[in-house]
Amino acid sequence: MFELENIRKVFGDGTVAVEGISLAIGRGEHVAFIGPSGAGKTTLFRLLNLTLRPTSGIIRLDGLDVTSLSDAQLRDARRRIGTIYQQHNLVGRLRVVHNVLAGNLGRWSTMTAVASLVSPRDVEGAQRVLTQVGIPEKLYARTDGLSGGQQQRVAIARVLVQDPDIILADEPVSSVDPSLAASIVALLRDLSAESRKTLVMNLHSVDLALAHFPRIVGIQEGRVLFDLAPDKVGAELLSTLYAGHGKEEIQRERFDEILPVSGVCRPLRP
Amino acid sequence: MSDSTRSFPSAGSVGRFVPRSYFGVTFALLFLLTLGGSLRVAQVDPRLLFERESLANLARFVGGMFPPELSWSFLSLMARPVLETIQISVTGTLVAVLIGLPLGLLATGSLTWSGILHEQRPAAGRWLLGFVPYALARALLSVFRSIPEFVWAFMFVRAVGLGPFPGVLAIGVAYGGMLGKVYSEILEGVNSQPLEALHASGAGKLGIALYGLLPQALPNVISYTLYRWECAIRASAILGFVGAGGLGQQVELSMRMFQFNEVVTILGLLFLLVAGVDFVSGRIRARVVR
Numbered sequence: 440m441f442e443l444e445n446i447r448k449v450f451g452d453g454t455v456a457v458e459g460i461s462l463a464i465g466r467g468e469h470v471a472f473i474g475p476s477g478a479g480k481t482t483l484f485r486l487l488n489l490t491l492r493p494t495s496g497i498i499r500l501d502g503l504d505v506t507s508l509s510d511a512q513l514r515d516a517r518r519r520i521g522t523i524y525q526q527h528n529l530v531g532r533l534r535v536v537h538n539v540l541a542g543n544l545g546r547w548s549t550m551t552a553v554a555s556l557v558s559p560r561d562v563e564g565a566q567r568v569l570t571q572v573g574i575p576e577k578l579y580a581r582t583d584g585l586s587g588g589q590q591q592r593v594a595i596a597r598v599l600v601q602d603p604d605i606i607l608a609d610e611p612v613s614s615v616d617p618s619l620a621a622s623i624v625a626l627l628r629d630l631s632a633e634s635r636k637t638l639v640m641n642l643h644s645v646d647l648a649l650a651h652f653p654r655i656v657g658i659q660e661g662r663v664l665f666d667l668a669p670d671k672v673g674a675e676l677l678s679t680l681y682a683g684h685g686k687e688e689i690q691r692e693r694f695d696e697i698l699p700v701s702g703v704c705r706p707l708r709p
Numbered sequence: 710m711s712d713s714t715r716s717f718p719s720a721g722s723v724g725r726f727v728p729r730s731y732f733g734v735t736f737a738l739l740f741l742l743t744l745g746g747s748l749r750v751a752q753v754d755p756r757l758l759f760e761r762e763s764l765a766n767l768a769r770f771v772g773g774m775f776p777p778e779l780s781w782s783f784l785s786l787m788a789r790p791v792l793e794t795i796q797i798s799v800t801g802t803l804v805a806v807l808i809g810l811p812l813g814l815l816a817t818g819s820l821t822w823s824g825i826l827h828e829q830r831p832a833a834g835r836w837l838l839g840f841v842p843y844a845l846a847r848a849l850l851s852v853f854r855s856i857p858e859f860v861w862a863f864m865f866v867r868a869v870g871l872g873p874f875p876g877v878l879a880i881g882v883a884y885g886g887m888l889g890k891v892y893s894e895i896l897e898g899v900n901s902q903p904l905e906a907l908h909a910s911g912a913g914k915l916g917i918a919l920y921g922l923l924p925q926a927l928p929n930v931i932s933y934t935l936y937r938w939e940c941a942i943r944a945s946a947i948l949g950f951v952g953a954g955g956l957g958q959q960v961e962l963s964m965r966m967f968q969f970n971e972v973v974t975i976l977g978l979l980f981l982l983v984a985g986v987d988f989v990s991g992r993i994r995a996r997v998v999r
Contacts, residue, residue, distance in 0.1 A: 488909045518911030528906035530924045541920045545911025552916050594906075601910050 440466045440605065440637050441487065446496035448482055448661075456482035457493070458661035466604075469628060469638045471648035474658035475681050480641045483658065484609045487639065488522045489513060518545035521598035523627070525610035527590045531583030535593050538582050539565045542600030568599040572626065588615040591623060599630065605637040613643045620644065624651050645677060773969030783971065787959065791978055794955035797876040797948070798941035798986075804881025805941075806934060808853070809888030815846035816893040819901065820914055820922070846889070853886025862948040876953030880941050891933050892926075899925040928998040935990035942986050946979050956982075 441464040448457040456479045464470055472480050485491040486498060489505055498505045500516055508516060521542075529538045536559050543561070544552060551560060559565065562578075569575045572592040577585060582593060591611060598606060608627055612620035624640070624647050631638035642648040648655055649669040657664040657672070657680045664680055665672070757763060815821055821843040858879045865875030904921040912920070923930075949957020956979055963971035 490905060490909045514911045514913065516911075517909055520909070522906065522909045524902065524906060526902055528902040530903045530921055532927065533920070533924045537920065537924075541907060541912070541916075542910060544907060544913070544916035544920060547916070549913070549915045549919075552919050556919060597910075603910075 440464055440468070440501060441639075442497075442499040442502075443486075444497040444499070446483075446486060446493045446498065448479075448486060448491065449494045456661055457486065459496075460658075460661070460663055461496075462656065462663060462666060464637060464639060467635045467637055468654065469631065469652050470640070470654045470656060471652035472639070472641045472656050472658055473643075473645055473648050473680070474664070476643075478658045479661040480658050481609055482661075484522070484607050484639075484641060488520045488607050489517050514545060518601065519604045521601045521603035521606045523591075523594050523598055523606065523608040523611045525613050527587075527594045527614075529582050529590055529593055529597075531581075533582055535569070535577050535580050535582050535585070536562065536565050538593055539568060539596045539600055542597040542602075545601065564600060565596070568596040569593075571599060571630065572596050588619040588623070591615055592626075595623075595627065595630070602634075603636065605639065606631055608638070608640040610641050610643055612647070617644075621647060621650075628652075770969055773967065774973040776970060777974045777977065778968070778970040779974060783974065787956075787975065787978060790949075790954075790956045790959045791982065793873050794942065794945045794949075794957075794979075794982060797873050797880065797945040797953075797955050798938060801877045801880025801945065802884065802934065802938045802941050804877060805884035805888050805937065808881060808885030809850075809892055812846045812850050812885070813889035813892030813896065814918060815842050816850060816889060817896040817922075818843060818893075819897055819904070820918060847893075850886045850889040850893075853882050854884075854890060855886070856883065858883035858944050859947060859951065862953045863951045866952045871952040871954070873954035876945055876948040876955060879948055879953060880944055884937050884941060888934060888937060892930060895926045895929045895933070896922050931997050932994050935994055939983070939986050939990055942983055943979075 441462075443460055443462050446457055446460045447455070449455050458479075460483065472483070474480055482491065486493055489498075489500075492506065500519075503516075505513070505516060530541075537556060540555055540559060540561065543555075547555070547560075554560065566575060566578055569578055569592075572595050574585075574589055574592050574596075577589065577593070582590065585593065591614070595611075606627065611627065612623050615623065624642075627638060627640070628651050630636075640648075640652070649672060653668060654666070655669050655672050656666045657676065659680055665676055667676075821839045861883050862875055862879035865878045869875050869878070899922055903925070904917055907917045907921045945953075945955045946957040946960065949955045949959065950961045952958065956975055960972055960975050963969070963975065
């Protein structure tokens, strides 16, 4: 499905976010990425969902080099990849139904998109995916009125409407409380397994990763430190992975959130 | 630079070259010079106000205002100009939105050329494809708004004749320029994360604008448009002076005939009108901006 060949990403300010990553992810596979904040996991996800262009190296999606794609092909490719973000990235002022149906934008014509804002198209579809994520009653609620966990479910519902072949989830549970976190990770895993989708997840919580994923990739300073089954990931490896990241971790995390807005990240643009 | 300037890290890039204290003194001097020069050039001379002839003119003007003309026949004559003023401002603002919104969208860098997350270096051809409409829209907007609505009205009166229509066009074009500029600034300022999500799901630019940009920007867009409508009411009074209809034209007629008591009545009406519009737009704003 995905093949990365010696991917590097250097930002405009000289920061090296990804330093030579090569790996392959097969169809229907479930993979968790773990590692300290600032290791380049979020950048790696932006490369995988084709919003960032690598500085060097090749990304292949089903054997096709993505840098060779035309604008239209690139949009088609993006439509096949659904991304779930840490901050939900929903529009708070819109009703849930519109945020969910926004998953259709990759295939809707502009006219349909406009019409749906006036009178929602495919309400049954929206209702169905909201039922799948467990909040069918929120269909017409205003999105910013929902709790963090509910908003994350709306974001998942949007990806289900998009119906991609690959689901990328970038720290999907770090802004919800721990008891919800496990249920959301399990939900994503089960939904992907049901529809045979590839699932790639960045996780802050090592325990969640080890409990729910058959393949664990440790990322450190933009490189792959290990790529193993969960039972091979021991305490020693983990302490190497997180070496030097104690309290500082929390500060780094906030820095991570500011990056995209301040314009350091440069995505692939048609 | 030298060691002494290194001790002013908070003064930013300027402080690296000029120590802060000189900076302040230089500015103060420049300010005084500018102010002094302005007073001279603008021919500010308070004595002129108190010369006998000025005072006599002023007295005639103010004296002529009272008692205000409040006869029914005059007031009923004003009904039409009042309505006309409201209609000029509403239609003019509508035209301004029709001009400002599309141009404002084109002038939004994140939509046309710099990318949602500020991608800078796409291939040269593509860069131009986005940058040219962006720059054209910016230029057009700045031409529209840098020419005062008064001058636009003057030109449109020549083009389409006397009446409210040139007023509508003047407000539409001049305010279209202002709205477009402010719209683009509002649109650039929205949270980019939801836009990134839509972008990543394969949505096109219009889809991103419809489901990400506009919903986030809507409260500010509506609020600013209403504010412009309030300004349009005031402007439509001025535009009457060059023959673009509304209350302004009545003020001009009464002035020319030295009927200052009528002038003061019309100004009173204008005041009520502006207060009414402020009230209405305030109510709409309170409902929309939540």
